Amino acid sequence: MAITLAACTRRAFAGILVLLWVAASAIAGLPNDPLPSWNDGPAKAAIIAFVEKVTSAGPDFVPEPERIAVFDNDGTLWPENPMPFQAAYVFDEIKRRLPNEPALQADPMVQALLAGDMGKLMEGAHHDGLMHIIALTHAGMTTEEFAASIAAWIETAKHPRFQRRYDELTYQPMQEVLGYLRANGFKTFIVSGGGADFMRVWSERVYGIPPDQVVGTTARVRYELRDTGPVLVKSMDQLFIDDKAGKPAGIHQFIGRRPIAVFGNSDGDKEMLEYVTIANPHPSLGVIIRHTDGEREYQYDVNPKSSGTLVEALKDAPQRGWIVVSMKDDWKLMFAP
Amino acid sequence: MAITLAACTRRAFAGILVLLWVAASAIAGLPNDPLPSWNDGPAKAAIIAFVEKVTSAGPDFVPEPERIAVFDNDGTLWPENPMPFQAAYVFDEIKRRLPNEPALQADPMVQALLAGDMGKLMEGAHHDGLMHIIALTHAGMTTEEFAASIAAWIETAKHPRFQRRYDELTYQPMQEVLGYLRANGFKTFIVSGGGADFMRVWSERVYGIPPDQVVGTTARVRYELRDTGPVLVKSMDQLFIDDKAGKPAGIHQFIGRRPIAVFGNSDGDKEMLEYVTIANPHPSLGVIIRHTDGEREYQYDVNPKSSGTLVEALKDAPQRGWIVVSMKDDWKLMFAP
Numbered sequence: 001m002a003i004t005l006a007a008c009t010r011r012a013f014a015g016i017l018v019l020l021w022v023a024a025s026a027i028a029g030l031p032n033d034p035l036p037s038w039n040d041g042p043a044k045a046a047i048i049a050f051v052e053k054v055t056s057a058g059p060d061f062v063p064e065p066e067r068i069a070v071f072d073n074d075g076t077l078w079p080e081n082p083m084p085f086q087a088a089y090v091f092d093e094i095k096r097r098l099p100n101e102p103a104l105q106a107d108p109m110v111q112a113l114l115a116g117d118m119g120k121l122m123e124g125a126h127h128d129g130l131m132h133i134i135a136l137t138h139a140g141m142t143t144e145e146f147a148a149s150i151a152a153w154i155e156t157a158k159h160p161r162f163q164r165r166y167d168e169l170t171y172q173p174m175q176e177v178l179g180y181l182r183a184n185g186f187k188t189f190i191v192s193g194g195g196a197d198f199m200r201v202w203s204e205r206v207y208g209i210p211p212d213q214v215v216g217t218t219a220r221v222r223y224e225l226r227d228t229g230p231v232l233v234k235s236m237d238q239l240f241i242d243d244k245a246g247k248p249a250g251i252h253q254f255i256g257r258r259p260i261a262v263f264g265n266s267d268g269d270k271e272m273l274e275y276v277t278i279a280n281p282h283p284s285l286g287v288i289i290r291h292t293d294g295e296r297e298y299q300y301d302v303n304p305k306s307s308g309t310l311v312e313a314l315k316d317a318p319q320r321g322w323i324v325v326s327m328k329d330d331w332k333l334m335f336a337p
Numbered sequence: 338m339a340i341t342l343a344a345c346t347r348r349a350f351a352g353i354l355v356l357l358w359v360a361a362s363a364i365a366g367l368p369n370d371p372l373p374s375w376n377d378g379p380a381k382a383a384i385i386a387f388v389e390k391v392t393s394a395g396p397d398f399v400p401e402p403e404r405i406a407v408f409d410n411d412g413t414l415w416p417e418n419p420m421p422f423q424a425a426y427v428f429d430e431i432k433r434r435l436p437n438e439p440a441l442q443a444d445p446m447v448q449a450l451l452a453g454d455m456g457k458l459m460e461g462a463h464h465d466g467l468m469h470i471i472a473l474t475h476a477g478m479t480t481e482e483f484a485a486s487i488a489a490w491i492e493t494a495k496h497p498r499f500q501r502r503y504d505e506l507t508y509q510p511m512q513e514v515l516g517y518l519r520a521n522g523f524k525t526f527i528v529s530g531g532g533a534d535f536m537r538v539w540s541e542r543v544y545g546i547p548p549d550q551v552v553g554t555t556a557r558v559r560y561e562l563r564d565t566g567p568v569l570v571k572s573m574d575q576l577f578i579d580d581k582a583g584k585p586a587g588i589h590q591f592i593g594r595r596p597i598a599v600f601g602n603s604d605g606d607k608e609m610l611e612y613v614t615i616a617n618p619h620p621s622l623g624v625i626i627r628h629t630d631g632e633r634e635y636q637y638d639v640n641p642k643s644s645g646t647l648v649e650a651l652k653d654a655p656q657r658g659w660i661v662v663s664m665k666d667d668w669k670l671m672f673a674p
Contacts, residue, residue, distance in 0.1 A: 212591065230585065253555055278562070278566050
């Protein structure tokens with residue numbers, strides 16, 4: 001009996017060893033590198049060190065519900081050239097509707113837009129011409145009609161340079177950051193100057209970010225109970241522009257909790273970078289993505305005429321401890337193949 | 338050797354049986370009833386049937402990301418008598434500050450409030466007196482100062498009738514609904530006329546609902562970078578009142594997706610009940626909580642002078658298929674002991 005028991009114990013022990021080996025192999029089979037599209041360097045190291053710090057036991061540990069990370073969209077998660085993609089939608093939508101809508105053809109601001117006369121659209125303190133064009137394409141319809149229009153556009157429209165669908169042009173290295181943070185208990189939010197209703201149509205499919213985690217520019221919608229059912233009609237009233245000082249305000253209003261990580265690429269993100277990283281009771285990470293790669297993408301960030309000017313935030317970066325990423329040097333590739 | 342192997346096999350088999358027995362016991366030890374504080378009846382049965390329907394394979398299955406449930410707060414998750422608890426905060430806060438603030442003492446609207454002259458506060462199309470009182474206690478300070486004030490109040494204030502902290506007065510049956518839905522892959526949101534900044538201070542601790550899942554009345558905050566760090570200063574600008582037709586608007590603006598379940602208790606929830614349940618492409622559940630128990634809580638819901646009047650929504654309930662819950666008949670207990 002003693003021999004039998006010993007045999008059993010040996011077998012059991014061997015079984016446990018096999019299980020351990022299988023488990024170890026499975027772990028070894030996982031990618032060791034959470035950011036495979038990033039070149040090794042200080043930026044990548046800083047992101048990984050931050051995540052390891054706030055998720056490890058110790059004085060810098062941050063409980064999961066407070067692991068909030070916010071991402072600008074245009075220029076941070078996907079390009080913003082030759083124009084922000086939402087502006088491309090506006091152009092395409094006006095052109096699509098033009099043949100059937102004489103009122104549009106006669107509209108002086110539509111004519112200015114089609115003639116490329118941006119000066120005329122930007123006239124006045126409130127850029128009345130531009131706001132008029134935005135209202136034509138973003139107000140007066142139901143939220144469902146607008147979402148259907150965006151969905152149809154993104155299925156078919158192509159980026160003029162890359163000749164790919166716009167939603168195929170997200171930055172692969174940033175997709176990896178989103179996934180890496182989520183795998184470590186972070187909740188990821190978009191905080192963008194783009195329209196919330198524009199982004200929410202595809203944010204979950206493209207970034208894994210559900211609609212309620214998209215903070216963007218919004219205006220009031222008006223509830224109506226029609227014969228066909230309830231609808232919400234889009235308006236331009238109480239417009240909230242989620243840019244510059246609006247970004248920390250939007251974070252408070254929609255998220256209601258101070259994030260501990262922030263990724264941006266322009267001066268429009270400066271206030272949000274400050275809000276996350278200055279005097280935060282938790283450890284925090286601020287990252288600026290620099291558009292330094294004219295070959296694979298665009299090189300424009302310190303051009304004061306570009307829509308994504310990066311001057312003030314870059315000047316503050318050293319004293320604030322913000323990590324500066326160079327697309328050219330830090331990223332192995334731009335878009336998923 | 339054959340005997341040894343057989344012995345091992347028997348032992349292994351016995352071990353497996355023990356494991357199965359442990360597992361079965363653990364399952365049997367779980368409560369079979371997901372809503373133990375609800376009396377058996379049509380309301381409880383309808384809630385459970387709905388959850389089982391949308392989570393089971395079949396034509397009525399709803400994928401997890403689309404399982405959004407929205408809850409009114411005052412009168413649905415906790416009482417709203419003798420006044421909404423946020424109004425109790427306003428009273429207590431004015432009284433707390435009064436001895437040290439001569440300007441408050443001289444304020445005619447503060448005097449009207451303390452004299453109980455609600456008529457004076459409600460004068461004018463925009464209830465200027467009431468808005469002035471709300472501004473005194475909800476604007477001009479930073480969001481952190483406001484949150485600290487709410488946190489301190491809720492730690493100490495007592496409900497005048499129940500003599501318990503306000504956050505100990507959540508309805509136990511509704512806490513069970515929140516937990517039951519979340520255990521079935523639902524994301525639970527508050528959609529309340531109360532202030533978002535007021536509720537977010539305690540919603541996660543009290544309901545397990547994080548700040549970004551609280552939709553409420555909001556106004557703009559103004560970003561400032563001070564010597565001590567960044568702050569957001571509360572204002573009354575661009576006030577958004579999350580009540581009546583504002584509720585579906587708030588759901589769209591903050592959640593960005595149509596819910597499939599809604600719980601409310603007053604005519605202020607009628608539009609949100611419609612928005613969730615009429616012509617929804619998914620199966621949907623609309624529930625009205627009726628305040629029918631004057632002994633254990635308050636009996637007031639069809640009183641047109643109460644703050645939680647329920648007349649129009651109740652009239653529509655049969656044709657809309659909304660489930661009507663009677664606190665007196667459907668709930669075994671009101672608050673957790």
